[in-house]
Amino acid sequence: MRVYLDNAATTRISEAAKQAMTPFWDEIYGNPSSLHTFGQAASNALQLARESIAKNLNASPQEIYFTSGGSEADNQAIFSAARLGAKRGKKHLITSAIEHHAVLHPMMALRDGGFELTILPVQPETGFVRVDDLAAALRDDTALVSIMLANNEVGTIQPIAEMTALCRARKIPFHTDAVQAVGHIPVDVRALNADTLSLSGHKFHGPKGIGALYCRKGHPLQAYLLGGAQERNRRAGTENLPAIAGMAAALREAVDDIAETAAHMTSLRDQLIAGLRQIDRSHLNGDPMHRLPGNVNFCFEGIEGEALLLLLDTKGIAGSSGSACTSGSLEPSHVLLALGRPHEIAHGSLRLSLSRHTTQEEVDYTLAQIYGIVDYLRKMSPVWERIMAEKN
Amino acid sequence: MAMGYSDKVMDHFINPRNVGEIENPDGVGEVGNAKCGDIMKVYLRVEDGILIDVKFKTFGCASAIATSSMATELIKGKPVADALELTNRAVVEALDGLPAVKMHCSVLAEEAVRSAIKNYYDTHGIAYNPALFAGLDEEHDHGDLAEEV
Secondary structure (H helix, E strand, O other), rough: OOEEEHHHHHHHHOOHHHHOOHHHHHHHOOOOOOOOOHHHHHHHHHHHHHHHHOOOOOHHHHEEEEEEEHHHHHHHHHHHHHHHHHHHOEEEEEEEEEOOOOHHHHHHHHHHOEEEEEEEEOOOOOOOOOOOHHHOOOOOOEEEEEOOOOOOOOOOOHHHHHHHHHHHOOOEEEEEOOOOOOOOOOOOOOHHOOEEEEEEEEHHEEEEEEOOEEOOOOOOOOOOOOOOHHHHHOOOOOOOOHHHHHHHHHHHHHOOHHHHHHHHHHHHHHHHHHHHOOOOOEEEEEOOOOOOOOOEEEEEEEOHHHHHHHHHHOOOOEEEOOOOHHHHOOOOHHHHHOOOHHHHHOOOEEEEEEOOOOOHHHHHHHHHHHHHHHHHHHHHHHHHHHHHHEEE | EEEEEEEHHHHHOOOOOEEOOOOOOOOOEEEEEOOOOOOEEEEEEEEEEEEEEEEEEEEOOOHHHHHHHHHHHHHHOOOOHHHHOOHHHHHHHHOOOOOHHHHHHHHHHHHHHHHHHHHHHHOOOOOHHHHOOOOOOOOOOOHHHHHOO
């Protein structure tokens, strides 16, 4: 049995998205910037895709800028706000400790370049940013606040609307990384009230290498990639029309079925959570309620994540882990550490991320395999031996 | 091949040799720390100066388990003095290589064996040159160890 439970990393492209892309390889292949008929056909298709994406976010088409993905959208939003802020003497940035590196690393690069950076802590285990902490951190010289809508590792959904209200009242720009949220939970940019928001096509069964930055009408946005007038001078480079059309189709499909899909995934997610809670010394990471419908994240004491992951792989199950060994660095996940997990426990983490294709049979099979593997690894673990000895 | 591991690493990870404990061992050594993500514990049974049995328990990633397994295989049945000559390089070679970021696991396996032998010497009143075990009690540090290979 082959079970793909790494949908937070990337998803299988949908049939609708694949079909939507087909005409753009050898029929509508003109450059949208060209004035001839070939170009205009492409330009029209680009406009239709933009309108469709805007509609599914409750945005207007002029508020959507296509990018190469979520990382570029985050980078553009952050560097733009920082440069615009610096021009007016505002050199303070705020973000949270559990952001994706596509937000954290630009923020740290700006700090190295002379900005002051406040990294807000999150609540233990759940990962919520306290709105009061944000309120206390806001300053007259704050150039940008960037807090993610939903966390990629532990699935926590932040109360973004409460935070944007605070910032809007003080005219402080607000960016939200919504890469994991769009297509999975309702995302209404008017209700969220952020100035900029990033999304990525391949997280909701669209193609890879395409994303978008929403920028509220009237909010200033600088280009990040220079060298062309595309995207109303905000993003140089010939538009990736096949991927844009694919992403638009994938988003339409995801939003059309969002309630049904979320109910299906939430039910399976909660079975996995309940099942994994049965394991002695296991800890759910993130909030049980305010979490993405497809996210399951646990730490198992006494074992290490990479070993767990690779043994699951031998059983056909694909998951991910926040252990140091899987990150390629020597540190376990910054998100799990920010949630208050000690290093030795953070090493034993497992993330399973579901999709609309996940089945009951797959969940049952996965649970049974995890029980066996955790037990097996613990039997050979001197750390587990110590934990058991301390208990007795 | 997962994570760039050789077939031999995967074999020793999935089917580790000599897993377990020895009751009342003649020597036991534990190295690493859980904070870094790997701990290895090696148990020895010695008869007439020969390692007639070796077992291990490991908390760690696939390469930590595989290097423990291979290190115990390499010394089992050998005279204690020969086992002391085990190098991390020999463990890596026997496994057909390790990814660069995992080299510290082989160093840890070598240290676990040496630590168990030191414990055997200490508990059996066997005299030895302390220089043989230089550096063993130092704090485990990935950064330094990675440079050794």
